[in-house]
Amino acid sequence: MRLISYKNRKENDIQTGLLINDDQELIPLITLGLPSDMNDLIKIDFEEIQNRISLKNDETSKLSLSDVKILSPIPRPLRNIMCVGKNYHDHAQEFYGSGFDSSGKKAVADFPVIFTKATTSVIATNENIVLANDYTNTTDYEGELGLVLRKGGRNIKPEDAYDHVFGYTIINDVSARNIQKQHEQWFIGKSPDTYCPMGPALVTADEIQDVTKLKLRTIVNDEVRQDSVVSRLIFDIPTLISTISKTMTLETCDIIATGTPAGVGIGSEPPIYLKSGDSVEIHIDKIGVLKNQVL
Numbered sequence: 001m002r003l004i005s006y007k008n009r010k011e012n013d014i015q016t017g018l019l020i021n022d023d024q025e026l027i028p029l030i031t032l033g034l035p036s037d038m039n040d041l042i043k044i045d046f047e048e049i050q051n052r053i054s055l056k057n058d059e060t061s062k063l064s065l066s067d068v069k070i071l072s073p074i075p076r077p078l079r080n081i082m083c084v085g086k087n088y089h090d091h092a093q094e095f096y097g098s099g100f101d102s103s104g105k106k107a108v109a110d111f112p113v114i115f116t117k118a119t120t121s122v123i124a125t126n127e128n129i130v131l132a133n134d135y136t137n138t139t140d141y142e143g144e145l146g147l148v149l150r151k152g153g154r155n156i157k158p159e160d161a162y163d164h165v166f167g168y169t170i171i172n173d174v175s176a177r178n179i180q181k182q183h184e185q186w187f188i189g190k191s192p193d194t195y196c197p198m199g200p201a202l203v204t205a206d207e208i209q210d211v212t213k214l215k216l217r218t219i220v221n222d223e224v225r226q227d228s229v230v231s232r233l234i235f236d237i238p239t240l241i242s243t244i245s246k247t248m249t250l251e252t253c254d255i256i257a258t259g260t261p262a263g264v265g266i267g268s269e270p271p272i273y274l275k276s277g278d279s280v281e282i283h284i285d286k287i288g289v290l291k292n293q294v295l
Contacts, residue, residue, distance in 0.1 A: 001167075001204045001206075002023065002201045002203050002207070003018060003019070003073065003204070004199070004202070005070075005073055005074070006068040006071055007069045007071060008063070008067065009068060014036065014037065014075060016036055016038050016041050017029060017068075019065075020062070025063065026065060026068070027053075027061065028061055032052045032055055034049065034052050038073055039074060042252060042253050043252050070124055070199065070200055071199075072122050072198040073148075073202035074122070074148065074198070077255055078254075079119070079255075080117060080118060081119070081121075081146075081171070082115075082244060082254065083115050084113060084235065084240060084257065084258055085113035085115060085186070085259065086108070086109060086113055086259070087235055087258060087260075088228060088234065088261040088262065089232065089234060090228075093107050094262045094263075094264065094266075112235045112243050112244075114243075116190075117173065117190045117191050117195070118191035120193055121191050121192060121193060122196045122197075123196065123197050123292070124198070124199050125289075125291055125292065126292065126293075127194070128194065128292065129174055129197065129274065129293070129294045130192075133176075133193050133194060134179065136176060139174060139175070139274045140175045140271075141172055141220065141264065142174070143217070143226050143261075143282035144171045144172070144257045145171075145257075145258045146169045146170060146198065146255055147165050147256050148166045148168070148255050149165060149241075149250060149253065149256075150165065150252060151163075153250055154248075155242075155245055156241055156245040156250065157242060158239055161240075162205065165237070166205065167204040168205065168211065169199060169202045169203070170198070170288065172280065172292065173190065173195075173257055174194075174274075175190055176188075176189045176190075176195070177189065177265075177266055177273070197280075197290055199288075200288050200289065201288055203286060208286055211237065213285075214230045214285045214286060215227075215228070215230075215283075216229065216261065216283070217283045218263060218282050218283075219280075219281040219282075220274075220278060221278055225263040225265075226262065227263065230258070237258060240256060277294065278293070279293055
């Protein structure tokens with residue numbers, strides 16, 4: 001299932017939808033007796049969601065995608081977005097050599113580097129990344145695979161981790177580099193308003209046979225800047241879920257951004273920061289394209 005949150009252009013209520021017909025149309029899930037809020041939808045038993053969606057037929061109400069405004073799949077997450085720093089070998093080396101790495105003395109960490117982004121930083125595809133929120137003018141992009149949990153827990157075993165995943169989306173972990181460097185802990189530099197584009201869809205885990213084979217590309221102004229595959233993660237998805245759950249209770253609807261590969265702006269000499277008028281696209285196989293303009 002390819003799920004979205006949206007607003008009908010004629011109304012202001014947030015709804016959930018099932019994308020159909022090559023993402024040209026959607027079925028409002030409320031017409032199938034399912035919640036209009038994505039967090040509430042994820043909390044339902046997955047088989048119940050599948051059963052409800054199986055009831056759709058030719059008479060089921062449909063909307064053209066051109067008649068709605070697509071929102072982030074989870075417009076306001078219930079908790080901060082959990083993120084992973086330096087989780088591709090090439091990016092770990094790139095970031096370590098940039099002078100912005102305050103996380104430790106080694107390029108490749110022995111354990112996952114976990115931080116969070118504020119829920120207020122989330123925006124949708126086709127919305128603007130607002131540079132005015134970074135008073136240091138050092139804004140950078142980071143294309144990442146994001147995952148959303150369908151159930152939480154403590155001390156989750158790596159071999160059980162995928163059973164906790166509801167689905168996958170795309171996240172741009174936009175970063176104010178000098179703020180990130182000044183404060184050493186990364187939260188403030190990662191959390192300016194509009195600095196967490198997410199979407200366009202939330203693709204349920206059953207649609208993706210092997211998530212490690214997904215290819216990720218970030219394109220800035222038609223130039224490919226990042227080009228990698230999820231299998232190159234240093235700490236894979238089961239390790240991330242297991243590690244985080246060793247000390248804190250993960251909850252249904254939690255979001256984890258799994259890390260970014262090499263090719264970010266500070267990896268260039270001199271650094272190439274985002275500027276007003278730039279276009280940033282993040283492509284991930286089977287999920288889609290997250291596209292944002294820089295304002």
